Amino acid sequence: MGNKQWTSLLGLANRARKVVSGEELAIKEIRSGRAKLVLLAEDASVNTEKKISDKCASYGVPLRKVPDRYMLGQAIGKDARVVVAITEEGFAKKLITMLDGSLWG
Numbered sequence: 001m002g003n004k005q006w007t008s009l010l011g012l013a014n015r016a017r018k019v020v021s022g023e024e025l026a027i028k029e030i031r032s033g034r035a036k037l038v039l040l041a042e043d044a045s046v047n048t049e050k051k052i053s054d055k056c057a058s059y060g061v062p063l064r065k066v067p068d069r070y071m072l073g074q075a076i077g078k079d080a081r082v083v084v085a086i087t088e089e090g091f092a093k094k095l096i097t098m099l100d101g102s103l104w105g
Contacts, residue, residue: 005098006075006099007075010072010075010076010084010086013088018086018087018091019084019086019087021076021081021083022083023051023083026052026084027051029085029087030055030085034087035059035086036061036087036091036092036093037062037096038052038063038083038084038086039063039064039084040063040064040065040083041069042065042068043069043082048082062092064100069082
């Protein structure tokens with residue numbers, strides 16, 4: 001039930017140009033302090049997961065897991081995406097609330 005809500009909010013954030021997808025771009029946003037939230041697919045490789053979670057931890061960026069790369073990509077109208085960074089505080093806060101309250105995991 002909660003799935004649809006966060007994916008449509010992510011889609012909205014994407015249309016507002018507040019979403020960056022892909023590992024390298026996400027890391028760039030984390031480093032620059034622009035990333036307010038990072039979403040990582042549960043099916044990301046161990047390597048990617050470690051890299052992203054370490055970066056988020058050292059820069060104090062919230063990190064949330066989502067079910068898989070296809071759902072993440074679909075939410076922003078693209079192919080499979082493993083990592084997505086949200087660069088706007090309002091969207092980030094709302095997504096955290098939705099994901100923390102969702103029952104998929």
